[in-house]
Amino acid sequence: MAIQPPEPNSPTHLRTQAQSRLGRSTDLSETSASASGALSALYELALSPKTAPDALALLHELQVHQVELDLQAEELRSATAQLEAKLARQMQRYDNAPASQLVLDPQATVVDINLTGAQQLGAERDLVRGQRLDRFLAPQSATALHTLLAHAGQAPASCELTLLAHVGRDGKTRTVCASARIDPAGQGLLLAFLDMPAR
Numbered sequence: 001m002a003i004q005p006p007e008p009n010s011p012t013h014l015r016t017q018a019q020s021r022l023g024r025s026t027d028l029s030e031t032s033a034s035a036s037g038a039l040s041a042l043y044e045l046a047l048s049p050k051t052a053p054d055a056l057a058l059l060h061e062l063q064v065h066q067v068e069l070d071l072q073a074e075e076l077r078s079a080t081a082q083l084e085a086k087l088a089r090q091m092q093r094y095d096n097a098p099a100s101q102l103v104l105d106p107q108a109t110v111v112d113i114n115l116t117g118a119q120q121l122g123a124e125r126d127l128v129r130g131q132r133l134d135r136f137l138a139p140q141s142a143t144a145l146h147t148l149l150a151h152a153g154q155a156p157a158s159c160e161l162t163l164l165a166h167v168g169r170d171g172k173t174r175t176v177c178a179s180a181r182i183d184p185a186g187q188g189l190l191l192a193f194l195d196m197p198a199r
Helices: 011-024 033-046 052-095 115-121 139-150
Strands: 100-104 110-113 158-163 174-182 189-195
Touching: 033 052, 100 115, 110 115, 115 189, 139 158, 139 174
Parallel strands: none
Antiparallel strands: 100 110, 100 189, 158 174, 174 189
8 A cells, every 4th residue: 555645734744844844954053042051051062972973863853843843833924924925915905895895883973984985985995984974974874874784684775875974065975775785794784885877
């Protein structure tokens, strides 16, 4: 029966990699300078013919273990960099989505909002967070919003909201079509809205 190679990132795989890397290196400083105290003690043991073989075996074991730790650190740094890059891409997509996206608490306070949403509300994002969404809406829209949020956990529903930031001198207003649902990642609500033609 064929011998299966060790799984990547398994202790056996790391041990093999560490031993291979250690075998290619004659410079102990490549493993770690933090082991200098242990190396000094091992050096003293190595001076005695009785303890030299054990000391050398232990030294090699420590070197292999240190390289294993170095390999794990490299893999962790690589995985962290990949996750950070993915998060940055997702944040760019979130902020620049064509629809406004908000996270509200049960009292309709804005917990989070993307850049598109802040622009539609006519305010800086940091100034919108922590504010009740009602204050950015016409009075009749505030009632419609609370009705929508109250039914967010039921059948999909939507409503029209009038944004105060877009009420012009000519009386024309900007309305959006809003939809809401329960936030699966928390206790709040997810709200999204899209522009409707100006009236």
